[in-house]
Amino acid sequence: MMDYGKIMCRRVQDIQPSGIRKYFDMLQGMEGGISLGIGEPDFVTPWHIRDAGIYSLEKGFTKYTPNAGLSDLRQAIARYLERRFGLGYAPIGQILVTVGGSEGLDLTFRCLLEPGDEVIVPSPSFVCYGPLVSMLHSVPVMVETKAENDFRLTADELRAAITPRTKVLVLPFPNNPTGGVMGRADLEALAEVLRGTDIMVVTDEIYAELTYGQRHVSMAAIPDMYERTVVVNGFSKAYSMTGWRLGYVCGPKPLIAAMTKLHQYAIMSAPTTSQYAAIEALDHGDGDIEAMRDEYDGRRRFLVDGFRSLGLPCFEPLGAFYTFPCIKSTGLTSEQFCDRFLAEQRVAVIPGSAFGPGGEGYVRANYAASMHDLDEVLKRLERFLKSLH
Amino acid sequence: MKDLLQLLEDDSTLTHAQLAAMTGLTQDEVSEAVAGYERDRIILGYKTIVDWDRTHRESVTALIEVSVTPQRGEGFDRIAQRIYQYEEVESLYLMSGGAYDLTVIISGRTLKEVAHFVGEKLAPIEGVTGTATHFILKKYKEKHLIFPVQEAQEERFVFE
Known part of the structure; x- marks a missing residue:
């Protein structure tokens, strides 16, 4: 009998499974269940983008692409970043096309971190940073962001977390799960702390196109930060292309070269069909972004308003497609709330605690769902809250 | 927004x-x-898109190209008015292009009903010089709504 507990590496066994999973297991097969749990757009990829993928197949473009990605795609990414965020990256040498933003994050950490290095991660945030960092014998240092600061990372919080071992600061904004964003002034304040240090910023900008009211500002656009910043982005959220598994990472040439080396050994190249579709998305997809954002915006306002009128304080999320209402008034923990809401009202939302320290007392509900479902969720929530009294 | x-x-x-x-x-x-x-009649009304093919009720829709002689001082409006007054007429558009002038869309319970409308009511209107009736065989999309059921992707669970 093989004892895989002894065979498999200790570090991977120490990683806890995501706290999100169990809600989907419970929801499965539940009649009339509604999920506001999945972090995924509810739109199908716009047709012209799908069509570009199909057309590339018709033409027989089924081989590997260059390791760093199609040259046309890297040029389209460079044009796009300049046009939308004022970022200047050279298509050759500064842009690497990856299998989703996730691969970009993994590669960045692999190419920067030595055992024992510390990575500052604002929390609550997307669940991947800690495990990816831990796998490299490095140490994720979670820094709680606070509701009273609109879930932004403040300069004081950053300063307090920095030690001589700090190597990387992760900036996950617009934020999953809070919907918090960092404006130019907020980033300036952080930059003031970082200037003159060797700390690298890894800015996860996968939700950059989904902001409401103000345009996203990238840390790489702040003076002196360009050379110490890696921008991770992708197509999943902006163009509803989650299943195409395509992202990219931009940064200083030596770092991108190192990442390309690893990428070519582990991945070879990102999916070819997806890359052709992505060129179409970047060159002709601005209108799709606006349309989807407008659609999300109405649902966002509706859901936030709904939570508030049911007496749950809800910070106004200005990015991504999540709301993060506070459920402390119910006397339940996040997990108790989510367990009971699902069991009693058949609605899946995710406990804030699943996204790290600072998430307890909140739940994440996404509004990438139909108005009909959102309306029904609020009705069930009203019943649920009444039943608690 | x-x-x-x-x-x-x-x-x-x-x-x-x-x-x-x-x-x-x-x-x-x-x-x-x-x-x-x-x-201000910016909102004309509120309707529902129904796929009658999913019910037991028979229904046919036809698109009719109508050529007319415009009338002095009234252009096409007067003749259009005489056409759109009919209950059967669902939509009526004045077209560019010169091949014909008006597009009439009508729905009826049967082919015969539609043919009767064209022959007995539409064609005899003074100024109507010709009609060509096209029956709609299948509806795929109307007002951004797709009629055929779209296949759904397998349920999946991601840790996002």
Whole structure:
């Protein structure tokens, strides 16, 4: 009998499974269940983008692409970043096309971190940073962001977390799960702390196109930060292309070269069909972004308003497609709330605690769902809250 | 952000309370604006898209190209008015292009009913010089709504 507990590496066994999973297991097969749990757009990829993928197949473009990605795609990414965020990256040498933003994050950490290095991660945030960092014998240092600061990372919080071992600061904004964003002034304040240090910023900008009211500002656009910043982005959220598994990472040439080396050994190249579709998305997809954002915006306002009128304080999320209402008034923990809401009202939302320290007392509900479902969720929530009294 | 009209055009079942939440207006402001749109005939009405093929009810729709002689001083409007007064006429458009002038869309229970309308009512109208009737065989999409059931992707669970 093989004892895989002894065979498999200790570090991977120490990683806890995501706290999100169990809600989907419970929801499965539940009649009339509604999920506001999945972090995924509810739109199908716009047709012209799908069509570009199909057309590339018709033409027989089924081989590997260059390791760093199609040259046309890297040029389209460079044009796009300049046009939308004022970022200047050279298509050759500064842009690497990856299998989703996730691969970009993994590669960045692999190419920067030595055992024992510390990575500052604002929390609550997307669940991947800690495990990816831990796998490299490095140490994720979670820094709680606070509701009273609109879930932004403040300069004081950053300063307090920095030690001589700090190597990387992760900036996950617009934020999953809070919907918090960092404006130019907020980033300036952080930059003031970082200037003159060797700390690298890894800015996860996968939700950059989904902001409401103000345009996203990238840390790489702040003076002196360009050379110490890696921008991770992708197509999943902006163009509803989650299943195409395509992202990219931009940064200083030596770092991108190192990442390309690893990428070519582990991945070879990102999916070819997806890359052709992505060129179409970047060159002709601005209108799709606006349309989807407008659609999300109405649902966002509706859901936030709904939570508030049911007496749950809800910070106004200005990015991504999540709301993060506070459920402390119910006397339940996040997990108790989510367990009971699902069991009693058949609605899946995710406990804030699943996204790290600072998430307890909140739940994440996404509004990438139909108005009909959102309306029904609020009705069930009203019943649920009444039943608690 | 979408404005009230865009939201209503997409989904007229949204309540004023929902619209208020979605736009940041008060419910009173929404009701007032909608009443204004209705009064000014910016909103003409509210209808439902029905796929009759999924019911037991028989229904045929035809698109009819109509050539007419425009009338002095009235252009096409007078003749159009005589056509759109018929209950059977679902839609009526004046077309560019010169091949014909008006597009009439009508629905009836049977082919015979539609043929009767064209032969007995439409063609005899003074000024109508010709008609060509095209029956719609299958509806795929109307007002951005797709008729065939779309296959759904396998349920999946991701840790996002």
